Amino acid sequence: MSVSSLLSALLLLASSASASHFYGGSMTFNPIKNPDGSYRVDIRFKEAYHSCYATDSWTCRSGNCGSRTSFVGGRVDSSPNGGSWCQTEAVMKRIVSNNSPFQLQQSSCCWIATTYNIYGGNWGLITHIDLGERSDTSKPNRSPVATTLPIVRVPQNCARNYNLLSCDPDKDKVRCRYGILSASECGMCHQPAGFTLNQSTCTLSNAVNAARGFYAFELVMEDYPTQNITLNYTAMAPAARSPFVNASNPPLSKIPLQFAVEVEAPAPSCIEGEYLPRFLHPTPHQGEHLQARVNQELEIRVKATATFSRISDVVFSGPLNSTKETTTTGEYVINWTPTSDNFGQHFPICFIAEGLNGSRNYQSEMRCVIVVVEAAGPRAHVTCTKDKMSVSIERATISGIHGDHLRLNNNASCAVSSNNTHVFTTFSLNGCGTQIEETDDHLLFKNTIVTFDNPNHIITRKNVFEIEVMCKYQKKSSITTMFDAHRPAVNFTERGFGSFSYQFEFFQSSTFSNIRSPSSYPLDYNVGDMIFMEIAPVNVVQNTEVFVESCVATPFDNPNYPISYPIITNGCGVDDTVKIYSSHQPNVKFSMEAFKFIGQYDQVFISCSIMICQANNPNTRCAKGCTNGTQVASSSHVHKREAAIQTKSHFISQGPLRLRRSASFTGMS
Structure with a gap:
């Protein structure tokens, strides 16, 4: 040539x-x-x-x-x-x-x-x-x-x-x-x-x-x-x-x-879940028909796993204006909001999970679902503030639903009010069962208004009405003003102990004599400052002692938040700076050095799991104190005794602690 x-x-x-x-x-x-x-x-x-x-x-x-x-x-x-x-x-x-x-x-x-x-x-x-x-x-x-x-x-x-x-x-x-x-x-x-x-x-x-x-x-x-x-x-x-x-x-x-x-x-293996990703709940099944409503955001949650691969992405094919976000719990959320033009139509969405092992990228099976767009649902107006969510629903759009038979997230203590024209409620972003979720770009606070037959029942055999309400906040905006209120006392009721209330408080010094004022929340600390805390009964309950099983720090008022730092585990301080001042008392005092979470988190919440026991009873969990976890189960037999000698575990939290920002320095050449 x-x-x-x-x-x-x-x-x-x-x-x-x-x-x-x-x-x-x-x-x-x-x-x-x-x-x-x-x-x-x-x-x-x-x-x-x-x-x-x-x-x-x-x-x-x-x-x-x-x-x-x-x-x-x-x-x-x-x-x-x-x-x-x-x-x-x-x-x-x-x-x-x-x-x-x-x-x-x-x-x-x-x-x-x-x-x-x-x-x-x-x-x-x-x-x-x-x-x-x-x-x-x-x-x-x-x-x-x-x-x-x-x-x-x-x-x-x-x-x-x-x-x-x-x-x-x-x-x-x-x-x-x-x-x-x-x-x-x-x-x-x-x-x-x-x-x-x-x-x-x-x-x-x-x-x-x-x-x-x-x-x-x-x-x-x-x-x-x-x-x-x-x-x-x-x-x-x-x-x-x-x-x-x-x-x-x-x-x-x-x-x-x-x-x-x-x-x-x-591939080293063709078994799904080893190198090739395998879908997990709540991923919808192949060919599943999903209902969506006009002007209401649809969520399709996709989760996958692989033993020898790291799930690196979920790729999808869906309708125009659909988006994808990743949560901190490893779920991928495909979102789409149908318009009135889409009413009555069917829309396909397909997705594949990808897993990374070294330089190799493996794909899962391809799953596809059909979204059927129905008429617009209840007309709800949601107002989001720094610490509350207010919801107003037009009664005309929920005909057939009795206003007195609605509540939040199956929480009987969180009522929904109504008048001739609207159903309405206002609740804290960290109360009434509100769920928090974090994606790459947003913080989401979700709750659901549901119907019920009887406030004492947990099941129903009537048609269920549900409307999800949500506040979405950009993570790039300031989030330090959320949850800025002092946590009230937590009330418990236990067989054999009756009703009692415990309060989680912060103090000025190791003397535990001056409580930080509720009006000063969120509390400001410098990284490294000592934090002094006490969990104590509002009214002393005779012949009892409190035991702190565990404490965890999170950037939000949610002990199950995926980003967390353990402070106390099995009654033992696991942070090097933790000091427990009292034990086998009606109250417990402890302290630690202030810290902050790496990233865009300026605040810290402390959540503890506590248990109330009979004082001076060697058979209780409280009496065993700090353990390595192997002895805890041995005390479970006490629940079978006729006389109650300890309560179950209860969560109590306080915060936020707001960490002061350090001065910025500009390097000079």
Whole structure:
């Protein structure tokens, strides 16, 4: 080969490689008949490339495609793995004057490089839309709804089935097949070896030891009626449609579903949960139908595990404006808020967990769910302040619910009030069962207003009304003013002990003579200052002693918060600076040096688990004092005695302690 020929070949290869960036796409549509007889067609299409593109280059291939009235698009998700991809979705609305069939087409170059085309062949997408009025529904046909990740990856030695979610809103039979070149349904139109497509169930399976590399799948999804129907047109004779028997029957619609599969190097194990991530509760199941309400945020929580891999991400494909956040407990939360335009429609969401082991990144199975959008729910107005949440719900939007049969989070002590027009309540961000959650960017405080039959019952056999209320705070904003109130005394009631109250207080010095005033909260300390604390009964209970089983420090008033620091465990001080001043007394005094949590946390809460026991009784947990944990269980038999000699454990907390910021210094060169 001459130098010029070699240079031309290299330039062609470089040009082709740089243009090889297409990872696939899909399209679904939902038609609505307008009062004037025209049709509005909501078309949603996804495309994936190396970079984020959301452009409308669809052309009308046949029929009357109408005119585009709006177009909006944006990024769904992206990943550096699998060749680095970004998937976008765009929503295009078109007005069509009649209900005759038409086709939209898009094509270009080039697919990513595959095992059978290193240059990346052409790609093409085509959608067949038939707006004929169905005799069974008296409405135009709706397409199946489907989506997929742009690329799915599988180790060479592992067999896997990919269930391509094929849900049809009209309950038609859905079928998947490879695209046909003569119908412009594909670009390369290659049926990869080493894979099997079950056309009836839309399941793609890979053979073990298929050649490593990338494969492009250019599929077409079709829907067929399950009974004899006719399609009626405004300007055409009716067309009959028979139930699906074989491929010779014309489908009601055709939509593209294209994506890539990468066969990777073999994995040490194909067992899910070892190297390949395995999904855990509360992850929804494959094909599950989830209900969403207009203008109300939907949460899909995804959690995965792997013994030898660290879960590094969850990638997903969902509707435009869906987002993803990661919680500090290792859950990934996909959020989406439907609009009134989405009412009555079905939306697919697919997701995959990724696990990292060294430089290898492993994928879980792909799971897909269907979100069905229902009408708007109760109209609630939520006001969030620095330490409280106020909720007001319009009674007209919760008809049939008695205002006296509502409460917060099954907490009988947290009442919900009502009048002729509204149901309302106000509660502390750290009270009434409010749950706290932290994501990468937000602090969320959640509670639920629920119905109940009888305040003394924990079950119901009536239809349950639930409305989740939430306050969301940006972590970048100041959060030091939250929970700035002094904690009141905690009341306990125990058989054999009656009712009693204990208070957790901070003191000025080791003399424990001057209580820090409740009005001074949050309490300011410098890192390293000594903190003096006492847990004591409000009224002395004769012949009792208090025992501190454990104390933990957290940045929020939640002892189960995932970020925590142990101070006392099994009655033993585990922080080097802890000093316990008294034991076997009605009260307990202890101290420690102040510290702060690393990161954007300026405050500390102390939560302790305490137990009340009979004084001078050697059989109680209090009498055993500090243990290494092996002796604690031996005292459990005391619960079987007729006379109560100790209470169960109770949590008591106090704070916040606010750590003064140190002066900032600027380095000088």
